[in-house]
Amino acid sequence: MDGEFTGIDLFTWATPNGRKVSIMLEELELPYRVYPIDITKGDQLNPDFVAFSPNNKIPAIIDHDTGLKMMESGAILMYLAHKTGKLMASVGEDFWRQMEWLMFQMGHIGPMLGQTHHFIKFNPGKAPYAEERYSKENARLYQVLENRLQDKEYIVDEYSIVDIATWPWISRYEFQKMDLNNYPRLKRWYLKIADRPAVRKGYAVPQDIPIPTPD
Numbered sequence: 001m002d003g004e005f006t007g008i009d010l011f012t013w014a015t016p017n018g019r020k021v022s023i024m025l026e027e028l029e030l031p032y033r034v035y036p037i038d039i040t041k042g043d044q045l046n047p048d049f050v051a052f053s054p055n056n057k058i059p060a061i062i063d064h065d066t067g068l069k070m071m072e073s074g075a076i077l078m079y080l081a082h083k084t085g086k087l088m089a090s091v092g093e094d095f096w097r098q099m100e101w102l103m104f105q106m107g108h109i110g111p112m113l114g115q116t117h118h119f120i121k122f123n124p125g126k127a128p129y130a131e132e133r134y135s136k137e138n139a140r141l142y143q144v145l146e147n148r149l150q151d152k153e154y155i156v157d158e159y160s161i162v163d164i165a166t167w168p169w170i171s172r173y174e175f176q177k178m179d180l181n182n183y184p185r186l187k188r189w190y191l192k193i194a195d196r197p198a199v200r201k202g203y204a205v206p207q208d209i210p211i212p213t214p215d
């Protein structure tokens with residue numbers, strides 16, 4: 001049973017941060033088991049989960065191969081890339097460029113777009129100042145990515161953990177009331193990644209919801 005399984009246990013929900021890790025596991029073709037943590041019902045506060053995810057958020061993993069238990073999606077992506085030697089450059093300029101854009105995702109794209117979801121999608125009309133602030137910031141961040149993709153297929157040249165970390169947040173463009181047609185390079189990047197079989201499989205964890213497709 002547990003003693004024989006040497007893959008990864010993934011504790012997740014159908015959100016951008018959760019999908020980063022299921023997409024990564026699909027890309028790497030690592031064996032994994034899914035444990036849905038329903039954050040709408042408070043599963044993330046269960047002490048058994050908080051024991052290895054002390055910020056009580058998904059995603060988190062347990063690697064039965066190494067015994068490592070870990071929270072924070074960016075750290076998990078780096079761990080899995082390091083474990084397999086895939087989807088992250090080895091130390092050198094490309095590696096640091098990937099770290100730069102991974103930190104940009106973790107520090108800006110995730111937290112700011114998360115606030116857009118909170119105020120614009122789930123609580124419209126309650127806080128006009130916050131709606132204006134986060135929709136402007138959302139558009140500004142889309143433009144940063146649009147500029148970055150001007151002469152690049154992926155955010156840091158090769159497809160990497162940076163794209164995997166960023167893509168699920170852009171897949172929520174409808175929640176953010178953003179029109180991808182105003183960002184043609186970002187739209188091209190989005191559609192190209194959406195077409196990857198591993199992305200389609202990882203997106204469907206833990207619930208099979210269709211990937212949004214812009215007109």
Ligand SMILES: N[C@@H](CCC(=O)N[C@@H](CS)C(=O)NCC(=O)O)C(=O)O
Nearest residue numbers: 015017039044057058059072073074
């Ligand atoms: N920086 C964390 C953020 C994780 C996060 O915000 N997870 C959300 C879902 S996307 C969550 O678990 N929310 C539950 C809660 O806030 O109680 C990461 O990237 O893993």
